[in-house]
Structures are given as C-alpha cells and as structure tokens.
Amino acid sequence: GENVEQHPSTLSVQEGDSAVIKCTYSDSASNYFPWYKQELGKRPQLIIDIRSNVGEKKDQRIAVTLNKTAKHFSLHITETQPEDSAVYFCAARGGSYIPTFGRGTSLIVHP
C-alpha cells in the first residue's frame, strides 16, 4: 500500500518568513496530492491540491510543487502570518479512492 512520509513534524518561523513542508510517497500510481490545514480544535480543510499532470500550482501565498520522478511534493507558504499557525497534512491518493495521510506538521508563526 501507499506510504506517505512528512517532514518536519514541527516548524517554527517568524512572521513574514517562508515555510516549506515536504512529503514523499511510495506508490508510483498515486495521482492526486491534497494538502489540508487543521486549526486548533477545528476540522481539517483542503487548502490546495495538485494532480500528477501538473508540476506546480499556486494560490496567493501558498504553492505546491510535485516531482513525480522523485516521488515527493512540497507545500510552500510565503509571507507567513500568525493565522497560518496550524497543523498541515499532506496526502496521496492513487488507484484506490482512499487517501493516505502524512503524520502532520505543526506550523507555528511567531508575531
């Protein structure tokens, strides 16, 4: 089955800095890679996703890159703000409709 590794487990940055979270996956058949943000006490919510026919996708301050050859994908947040503080989960989904989640990264943005 699919195995998704996510790093780092904790990331602490100053407001205005950039943050990068990296994930690797094992199943070359995976073709959909979503990222979820979970604020404290709330539900996970999709913030951006990318499919295997695309190498990069941007949405304002967030971007995701995908390297299919190396089987890794990354989330980039620029100009971080305190409200970006949350747990971020990457996931990978292939032939099965069930996604496999990474273990999460706790992002702390210091004002």
Next chain:
Amino acid sequence: DTAVSQTPKYLVTQMGNDKSIKCEQNLGHDTMYWYKQDSKKFLKIMFSYNNKELIINETVPNRFSPKSPDKAHLNLHINSLELGDSAVYFCASSGGTSGEQFFGPGTRLTVL
C-alpha cells in the same frame, strides 16, 4: 448549511460502555469515512464506505463497527469502550472526480 455533520460533539463515558456517533452529509457524495485522531494529531483511517462496499483498516479492533442506513449517513458504533479509545473521531465524505474530502466537526470521545 452544514455539509458534513456529526453528533455528539463531546462524549464522556465509562470504560466498558457501548456508544454511537452519528454522521450525516448533504453533499450527495458516494463515499464516507471515519478517522481517529489521537493526541499526536495523526489522522488514522478506520473505515471507508463506498456504494455499499466497506473497506476496513485491519488494525481497527472489531469493537468498532460502521453502519450505513443510507448513502447520506455513516454511523460509528463502539462496544466495550477502553481508555485507549479516547480521541477525536472525524467523519468525512468525498465524491465526484475532485478527490477532496470534506470533514465533519469531530467528536471528542473521553473514556474514563
């Protein structure tokens, strides 16, 4: 309108009891899921249910059982609750070609 709803939001109970958590989605999705999130925040898939096909994570104890009365509902029954069952349980649904999962607000279960 709430897309995916769960009840109750909080559940406090004694060891050995049997309890249920209800989940409903009004998105018309074909697939529903149950996740367990422990204190370390890891989202562990427990079950997925798609067009009457149930896929069970083999690591889930058989004290846990999902019940789907119809496509919009997937309830979770837990028998003989144990201390280690304390966690937040999320219901989710997905459908169409987007792949996005929509999560419910979560149920915080505390077993004393």
